[in-house]
Structures are given as C-alpha cells and as structure tokens.
Amino acid sequence: MEKQQYLTKNQQIVLDLVEKSSEPLKAYSILFNVQKKGLKAPLQVYRALDKLVEIGKIHKIESRNAFVACKNSSCQVSKATAFSICESCEKVTEINNSKLSKYLTNFEDNSGMKYNKYNLEFFGLCKKCKNK
Amino acid sequence: MEKQQYLTKNQQIVLDLVEKSSEPLKAYSILFNVQKKGLKAPLQVYRALDKLVEIGKIHKIESRNAFVACKNSSCQVSKATAFSICESCEKVTEINNSKLSKYLTNFEDNSGMKYNKYNLEFFGLCKKCKNK
DNA sequence: AACAGTGTGTAATAATATAACAAATAACAA
DNA sequence: TTGTTATTTGTTATATTATTACACACTGTT
Ligand SMILES: [Zn+2]
Ligand SMILES: [Zn+2]
Ligand SMILES: [Zn+2]
Ligand SMILES: [Zn+2]
Numbered sequence: 001m002e003k004q005q006y007l008t009k010n011q012q013i014v015l016d017l018v019e020k021s022s023e024p025l026k027a028y029s030i031l032f033n034v035q036k037k038g039l040k041a042p043l044q045v046y047r048a049l050d051k052l053v054e055i056g057k058i059h060k061i062e063s064r065n066a067f068v069a070c071k072n073s074s075c076q077v078s079k080a081t082a083f084s085i086c087e088s089c090e091k092v093t094e095i096n097n098s099k100l101s102k103y104l105t106n107f108e109d110n111s112g113m114k115y116n117k118y119n120l121e122f123f124g125l126c127k128k129c130k131n132k
Numbered sequence: 133m134e135k136q137q138y139l140t141k142n143q144q145i146v147l148d149l150v151e152k153s154s155e156p157l158k159a160y161s162i163l164f165n166v167q168k169k170g171l172k173a174p175l176q177v178y179r180a181l182d183k184l185v186e187i188g189k190i191h192k193i194e195s196r197n198a199f200v201a202c203k204n205s206s207c208q209v210s211k212a213t214a215f216s217i218c219e220s221c222e223k224v225t226e227i228n229n230s231k232l233s234k235y236l237t238n239f240e241d242n243s244g245m246k247y248n249k250y251n252l253e254f255f256g257l258c259k260k261c262k263n264k
Numbered sequence: 265a266a267c268a269g270t271g272t273g274t275a276a277t278a279a280t281a282t283a284a285c286a287a288a289t290a291a292c293a294a
Numbered sequence: 295t296t297g298t299t300a301t302t303t304g305t306t307a308t309a310t311t312a313t314t315a316c317a318c319a320c321t322g323t324t
Contacts, residue, residue, distance in 0.1 A: 278311100
C-alpha cells in the first residue's frame with residue numbers, strides 16, 4: 001500500500017503558508033494567519049504540522065519551536081536534518097551537505113545503539129551579521 | 133576578573149537534583165521537587181537552569197524540553213553537545229566522542245557562516261529496547 | 265555612601281502543546 | 295450499497311513550558 005500522497009485541505013493550507021515564509025514560523029503565528037481560511041483552533045494547526053513533519057515537507061527547529069519548509073528535495077522523510085541558525089538575526093538555513101549527512105548517518109559509537117534519525121543545529125553569525 | 137565559580141543556593145539545589153536523576157528532568161518536575169527547599173516559583177527554577185546551562189553544568193535536550201547533567205568533564209561551556217535518545221524508553225546519553233566533536237567543530241559549508249556552537253540529537257533504539 | 269552587577273521573591277501572564285469526545289470523510293471489501 | 299475500518303475534522307477545555315515586570319537584597323568596588 002502506498003503512503004499518503006495527497007495532502008488534506010488543512011495540511012495544504014498550512015504547508016502553503018510555511019513555504020511562502022522566508023523565516024521559521026511559530027505554531028501560533030501560523031494559526032493567526034490561517035484563521036481567515038477556517039482553521040480556528042490550535043489543534044488543527046498542530047495536527048497539520050505533525051503530519052507535514054512526519055512526511056518531511058517541513059521541519060521543526062527544535063531550539064526555536066518553529067517550523068520551516070524543507071528546501072531539500074531529497075528529504076522525503078524527516079530523519080536526517082541539519083540547520084544553521086544565526087543567533088543575531090535568527091535566519092535559519094537547511095544544510096544540504098552530502099558529506100555531513102553521510103558522516104552522521106553512518107555514525108556509530110560504542111553504546112550499542114542503532115541510530116535511525118538525527119537532528120543537528122549549528123549556531124553562529126551569518127555573513128551579514130558577522131560584518132556589523 | 134574570573135567567571136563565577138561558586139553556584140548560588142538556588143543553582144546548587146537545582147543542580148543537585150538534576151545530577152542525582154537518572155533521566156532528563158522537566159522544569160516543572162524540578163520545580164515540584166525543590167519546593168520543599170524553598171524554590172516556590174517557576175522563575176526561580178528557570179533562572180537557575182539558564183545559568184547552569186550557560187556554564188555547561190547541565191544541558192537542555194531540545195526535542196524533549198528536559199535537562200540533564202553534563203557527564204562530560206570537559207564540557208565547560210555548552211557549545212558543542214551531542215546526545216543519543218532512545219525513542220522507546222526515552223533514555224538519554226551524552227555522547228563523548230572526540231572524532232565527532234572535532235568533525236562538527238571544524239565543519240564548514242559554503243554559506244560563509246562561522247559556527248561557534250552546535251547541538252546534535254541522535255534518535256533510535258537503545259540496546260535494551262532493540263532486543264524486545 | 266554611592267554605584268554597578270548579580271541574584272532573589274512574587275504575582276501575573278504569555279506562549280506552546282495536548283486531551284477528550286463527537287462528527288464527518290475516505291478507503292476498501294463483502 | 296452497505297458495513298467496516300482508519301483517518302481527519304471541529305470544538306472546548308486544559309496542560310505544559312516559559313517570560314515579563316517590578317521591588318528588593320546581596321556583593322564587591324570606588
Ligand atoms: Zn529537509
Ligand atoms: Zn544573521
Ligand atoms: Zn556536556
Ligand atoms: Zn530504550
């Protein structure tokens with residue numbers, strides 16, 4: 001059986017908004033912006049977000065409690081994500097670096113644990129903020 | 133001038149609790165447990181946690197909104213952290229792997245961004261949960 | 265004493281996220 | 295087309311996580 005391939009109305013509304021945004025969006029800011037489209041309660045937004053994260057269309061920036069659209073076409077599923085975050089202007093960029101992802105996907109330590117997922121957040125100053 | 137070397141009473145109370153715990157503790161669970169010691173309000177706990185994170189005595193597990201004591205004696209400051217998290221039993225372990233930290237500390241991409249900090253969370257099944 | 269820096273206590277509130285339940289819809293087979 | 299299951303929705307209420315604001319106390323320095 002195939003995985004879901006079409007988004008529901010609510011999921012599409014939320015995805016459209018997140019994709020149009022140039023910055024990470026918080027759940028309640030999403031809620032505010034989709035109320036005119038009929039999504040009135042937090043739960044409707046959170047449910048859409050959960051699904052979109054699950055299928056890899058968006059990612060959650062854990063340290064910011066915010067969501068960004070996946071810019072990496074190969075990210076079918078949210079299981080290996082890396083971001084750079086500017087601590088000054090809060091700009092967030094998804095890192096698409098095959099060496100890094102290969103390194104992390106294959107990472108093993110002596111704990112006997114099998115990793116199937118990771119999330120990495122780098123912090124620093126972006127080019128613009130560095131030159132101020 | 134030296135950086136703060138002695139913890140305040142509230143900071144020490146919170147640190148003691150987190151260090152004694154075998155699992156990550158949430159802020160309000162900490163609050164509940166230190167109320168008998170006089171820390172009555174969330175803010176007293178959050179302030180202590182903020183400071184302890186800042187000086188590297190504890191770390192925040194971002195994906196869980198929970199705090200663990202640093203088990204890595206070299207972690208003077210919270211700027212390069214990596215954890216393994218079991219998605220079944222929620223066991224969290226701080227990863228102390230010099231190759232990994234060297235790799236990530238030296239990581240550069242073509243964004244022109246200078247990274248001075250990172251946080252990495254691996255997810256999977258721990259040895260125990262894998263064999264169930 | 266005056267000052268700066270840091271920490272404290274307290275109340276109120278903001279921001280983030282989930283529980284519970286009934287109803288609607290989709291997927292699919294009998 | 296009916297029954298069955300799973301998923302999604304709408305709604306209300308509530309739980310959880312975190313911060314603002316403000317008055318005061320403690321420390322060390324000038
Ligand atoms: Zn992605
Ligand atoms: Zn910036
Ligand atoms: Zn540490
Ligand atoms: Zn486990």
